[in-house]
Amino acid sequence: MPASVISVRDLGVRFRRNRRGRRSFKDLFAGKNRRSRPGEFWALRGVSFEVEAGEAIGVVGRNGQGKSTLLKLVAGVLLPDEGTVSVRDGVAPLIEITGGFVNDLTVRDNVYLTAGLHGMPKREIDRRFDDIIGFAEIDDFVDTPYKHLSSGMKVRIAFSVISQLEEPIILVDEVLAVGDKGFKEKCYRRIDEMLEGGRTLFFVSHNERDLRRFCSRGLYLDKGKLVLDAAIDEVLDRYNDDYNR
Template sequence: MTNPAQSPSRDRVAEAPVIEVTGAGIRFRRNRGGRRSFKDLLSGSSRRSRPDDFWPLRNVSFSVGRGEAIGVVGRNGQGKSTLLKLVAEVVLPDEGTVAVRGGVAPLIEITGAFVDDLTVRDNVFLTAGLHGMPKKEIAARFDEIIEFAEIGGFVDTPYKHLSSGMKARLAFSVISRLEEPILLVDEVLAVGDRGFREKCYARIDELLTGGRTLFFVSHSEKDLRRFCTRGLYLDKGKLVLDAPIDEVLARYARDTGT
């Protein structure tokens, strides 16, 4: 099978990056009870840092061109999902800047936007609408969304009564129909049975062939090689390697002994 990540249309990079991250860092507090003085708030970032501060990401810089497919590699707890949330602008950096030029379709924590007591139908309209899809377009694509998710008999069922697999299928189906130019994927392909995963693979291939930009987090070397041409290797919140995906995976294997 031809890897869409290697097609000529995917290799073209726009003059201006669609994602530009410069010196970005995000800080969490281990001790929420700690207090800061006015002097702390008005001082530089180095003085504001406290012993109980934790930086899941710090001093991270890279750019992504239109149509690139980027795989984010690293062990658990090394900042991969936090980086996707920064790019999705779900969280804001405490240091540095994150510039995203274009809309984002976020396949991260994909079931989080759904409301338990609403029906499947109402959730499709709500979630797609929150992501900017016009109501008329949602109506036109509704049957397609339900058919892809394989939940045709549950359209008027409250969302809370769906199985976890059905919820994941519905969420993927909705978000992957958005027309945003940047696709963020965080381990979503780990859900569902083999048949549905193959449908997800085919849908992502279709989006990439159409020129979408992909930012992809996965522990699956097979998936990373399938979709991505370039990798970002994160370790202890630092970007230690930005290189072709094969080189990044080889470095990761050496470092972890896998």
């Protein structure tokens, strides 16, 4: 049986709605009293699943049901309050895609900074630099400060950098909802290439066509709970039935 590359067990994470009732410093380390205090809510709780290498998983649910939170927990951006998240391989996170880019640096400097922060050696960035810029279609803006790019250009360069990472697991959070039609098609083809290469996809989206195109399996989250883990068509049918009630 293939080994799991992502293992989630009884996962729970809670947030504050406001400053009232927040946990003390002592509470954070004591690990006691799992009940929510006033002003707190569980964004996710009791979530368990396994992902095998090469699977393409779509995560669905209404806004505010814990989808992006789950993705950030898998990426290691957030830590759980309950349970565990184990990720065996490295991840290429297409989450809040333009985050981490520095406005006052040029596009060139941002490419080296961002790729370097994700572990790509400088010699490898040197080798891939022209491909990154060419994919983003911003050859004339390489030495322009990042803050002067349009929002679409920012997304293009960010996607181009992150998609060059060779990590085995790809985390995608709605980034394909942004950009013109031509660039979306380039993104689709790049993701197809990644999947054909045996990489694992963990994909949060509201776009049913994208989910059916890329994913074979789905996770349906509602009110922070995992309602259904099944084939993507079954998950989307259940989600649509619930949504239309």
